[in-house]
Amino acid sequence: MLAAIRAVLVRELIKMFRQKSRLLSAMVRPLIWLFVIGGGIGSLIDSATPGQYQRDIVPGIIGMTILFGSMLSSLSTVYDKESGIMRMMIVAPIPTYWIVACKMLASTVAGSVQAALVCVLLLLLGFLSPAIMLNPSFLLAVGLTALACAALGMVTSALSDSLDNFASIMNFVIFPVFFLSGALYPVRDLPAPLLLVSRLNPFSYGVDLMKRAVDSGGMASDFGVALSVGVLVGFSLLALVFSSWRLHQEARQARLFNLAGGRSR
Amino acid sequence: MILAQGISKHYGALTAVDGLSLDIPAGQFFGLLGPNGSGKTTTIHMLATLLAPSAGSILIDGLDITKDPLQARKKIGLVFQDSSLDGTLSVEQNLLFCAGLQGLSLKASRERLQELLPLFDLQDRRHAPVASLSGGMRRAVDILRGIVHRPRVLFLDEPTVGLDLPSRKRIWHFVRRQIAEHGMTVVLTTHYLEEAAPCDQVCFIRQGQAIARGNPDALVHEFGDRILEIEASDIARLTAQLHLKQNDFLMEGNTLLVRERHDTQVSLEEIQQQLAQQVETLRIRKPNLNDVFLWLTSGTEEEKTC
Numbered sequence: 340m341l342a343a344i345r346a347v348l349v350r351e352l353i354k355m356f357r358q359k360s361r362l363l364s365a366m367v368r369p370l371i372w373l374f375v376i377g378g379g380i381g382s383l384i385d386s387a388t389p390g391q392y393q394r395d396i397v398p399g400i401i402g403m404t405i406l407f408g409s410m411l412s413s414l415s416t417v418y419d420k421e422s423g424i425m426r427m428m429i430v431a432p433i434p435t436y437w438i439v440a441c442k443m444l445a446s447t448v449a450g451s452v453q454a455a456l457v458c459v460l461l462l463l464l465g466f467l468s469p470a471i472m473l474n475p476s477f478l479l480a481v482g483l484t485a486l487a488c489a490a491l492g493m494v495t496s497a498l499s500d501s502l503d504n505f506a507s508i509m510n511f512v513i514f515p516v517f518f519l520s521g522a523l524y525p526v527r528d529l530p531a532p533l534l535l536v537s538r539l540n541p542f543s544y545g546v547d548l549m550k551r552a553v554d555s556g557g558m559a560s561d562f563g564v565a566l567s568v569g570v571l572v573g574f575s576l577l578a579l580v581f582s583s584w585r586l587h588q589e590a591r592q593a594r595l596f597n598l599a600g601g602r603s604r
Numbered sequence: 605m606i607l608a609q610g611i612s613k614h615y616g617a618l619t620a621v622d623g624l625s626l627d628i629p630a631g632q633f634f635g636l637l638g639p640n641g642s643g644k645t646t647t648i649h650m651l652a653t654l655l656a657p658s659a660g661s662i663l664i665d666g667l668d669i670t671k672d673p674l675q676a677r678k679k680i681g682l683v684f685q686d687s688s689l690d691g692t693l694s695v696e697q698n699l700l701f702c703a704g705l706q707g708l709s710l711k712a713s714r715e716r717l718q719e720l721l722p723l724f725d726l727q728d729r730r731h732a733p734v735a736s737l738s739g740g741m742r743r744a745v746d747i748l749r750g751i752v753h754r755p756r757v758l759f760l761d762e763p764t765v766g767l768d769l770p771s772r773k774r775i776w777h778f779v780r781r782q783i784a785e786h787g788m789t790v791v792l793t794t795h796y797l798e799e800a801a802p803c804d805q806v807c808f809i810r811q812g813q814a815i816a817r818g819n820p821d822a823l824v825h826e827f828g829d830r831i832l833e834i835e836a837s838d839i840a841r842l843t844a845q846l847h848l849k850q851n852d853f854l855m856e857g858n859t860l861l862v863r864e865r866h867d868t869q870v871s872l873e874e875i876q877q878q879l880a881q882q883v884e885t886l887r888i889r890k891p892n893l894n895d896v897f898l899w900l901t902s903g904t905e906e907e908k909t910c
C-alpha cells in the first residue's frame with residue numbers, strides 16, 4: 340500500500356516538472372495578479388498606506404497558486420479515466436478508496452510544492468518573511484488548503500467523463516471558488532446569497548487560515564482556527580468517500596473499461 | 605486454476621455473456637474465440653475481477669473472486685484490448701509505476717525491470733516516452749506491465765491486433781516461454797485463429813454462449829478431412845447445381861467451401877471435374893481452425909451444447 344503511494348506520487352511529480360510551461364505559468368500567474376490587480380486596485384483604494392492592498396492579498400495569491408496547482412493535478416484523474424490508467428490502477432490489488440487517497444495526496448503535494456516555489460518568489464520580492472514562511476500555522480494552512488483543493492478536483496473529475504468540459508470546469512468551479520473566497524476582498528459585506536456561497540466554499544477557510552498566519556494587518560480573518568481546520572479536513576474526507584464510491588460505481592458499470600472502438604460508454 | 609460456473613453479464617436488456625462455464629487447469633494455454641461483440645472482453649473482465657458477474661461464480665486458484673477480489677488480483681495479470689499506458693511517461697517510468705501499484709518496493713521493481721526489458725529487447729528504449737514507441741513496442745510494454753508482479757494467470761485480450769508478423773511472433777514466443785518456464789496460465793482472445801492453433805484448449809463463443817470447445821487439433825480433426833475451395837463469379841448458381849447437404853458447404857462472398865468428412869457422401873474430385881471449366885480457382889486443402897470457426901458462426905452446424 341505504501342508502494343502505491345510512492346508510485347502515484349512519483350508519477351504526479353514527474354508529470355508536474357515535465358510540463359515546464361504549465362509550471363512556469365503557475366509561477367507567473369500569481370505574480371501577475373499580485374502586481375496587476377493588486378497594484379491597480381491598490382492605487383484606487385490605498386490612500387494612507389501605499390502597498391497595503393498588495394500585502395493584503397498575498398495570502399489570497401498563495402491560495403490561488405494552491406487552488407490551481409492541486410486542482411489541475413487532481414483533475415488529471417479525468418485523463419487517467421480516458422487513457423485507461425485508471426482501470427489499470429483498479430486491477431491492482433488495492434482498494435479503490437486507497438487509489439483515490441493516493442491521488443489526492445499526490446495532488447496535495449503537487450500544490451504545496453508549487454506554493455513553496457511561489458513563496459520563495461514572494462520572499463525575494465519582499466512580500467513574505469522567512470519567519471512567516473516557516474511558521475507551523477502557515478505550513479498547516481498551506482497543507483490543508485492544498486488537500487481541500489485536491490479533494491475538490493477529485494470530486495470534479497469523479498463527476499466528469501472527459502476533459503472536453505474543461506472550460507466549464509474553469510468557469511463554474513475554479514473561478515467562483517477563487518472569487519467567492521475572500522482571497523481578493525473581505526466577503527463579510529457581500530449580499531446575502533453570495534455570502535452564503537462563500538461560507539459554503541471550503542477554499543474560503545483555507546484562505547482564512549493563511550490570512551491569519553500572514554497577518555498583513557489590512558484584511559482580518561473571519562473564522563476561528565478550529566472551524567477552518569475542521570471544515571477543510573471534513574470536506575476532504577467527504578470528498579474522498581464520495582469520489583471512491585463514485586469510481587467504484589463507474590467500475591461496476593464497466594464505464595471505465597471499454598475505451599476505444601467507439602464505445603463511449 | 606480458473607473455474608467459472610454459469611457466469612452471465614447483463615447490460616440493461618442486453619445479455620453480453622449468457623451462462624458460460626469454463627474450467628482452465630493451471631499452466632494451460634487457453635483461447636477464447638468468437639466474433640465481434642460475442643462477449644470475449646466482458647468474460648475476461650469478469651474473470652479478472654473487474655466486472656461483477658450478474659450470475660454465476662468464479663474461482664481463481666480456489667479463491668472466490670467476488671468474496672476476495674483483492675487477494676485474487678495478486679494472482680492476475682491483465683492486458684487490455686486497448687493500451688493503458690501513460691504516453692507522456694517513459695517505458696521505465698510506466699513500468700515502475702505499475703510495479704509500485706502492485707506493491708513492489710522500488711528496489712524490487714528495478715530488479716524486475718532488468719529481467720523484463722530484455723524479453724522484448726526494450727533495454728535501449730527504457731527512457732523513451734511511450735508515445736514515441738511504435739505500436740508493436742507499445743504493445744510489448746503493455747504486456748510487460750501485465751506481468752510485472754509475476755501473476756499466475758495472464759489474460760491477453762487481442763494482444764496482437766494491428767501488429768506486423770515479427771511483432772506477433774515475438775509475442776507468441778514470449779507467451780510460450782512464460783508457460784514453459786513459469787507454468788503461467790494464459791487466457792487469450794484473438795481474431796487471428798491461426799494464432800489459437802497452439803492453444804491447449806479453445807472455446808468458441810457466440811452471443812455469450814459456448815458453442816464448441818476442445819483441443820484445436822481435435823476440433824479440426826472432427827470437423828472434416830479436406831476442404832474444397834471454389835471461387836467463381838456466379839457461385840450461387842453453381843452451388844445450386846451441386847445439390848449439397850446443408851452441413852457440407854458454406855458460401856462466403858464469391859467463395860464456396862465444401863467439406864469432406866468421414867460420414868459424408870461428397871466426393872471432392874467429382875465436384876472438381878464437374879466444375880473445372882466454369883470457375884476461376886479451385887483447390888483442395890486441409891481444414892483449419894478458421895473453417896471450424898466459419899462453420900460454427902454461420903450457424904449451419906447443429907449447435908452443440910457444452
Ligand SMILES: Nc1ncnc2c1ncn2[C@@H]1O[C@H](COP(=O)(O)OP(=O)(O)OP(=O)(O)O)[C@@H](O)[C@H]1O
Nearest residue numbers: 593597604615620639640641642643644645646647
Ligand atoms: N459497458 C457496456 N455497456 C453496454 N453494453 C456493453 C458494454 N460493454 C460491452 N457491451 C456489449 O456487450 C456485448 C459483448 O461485448 P464484448 O466487448 O465483450 O465483445 P467482444 O467479444 O470482446 O468483441 P470484440 O471482438 O469486438 O472485442 C456487445 O454487444 C457490446 O456492445
Ligand SMILES: [Mg+2]
Nearest residue numbers: 644645646685
Ligand atoms: Mg473484445
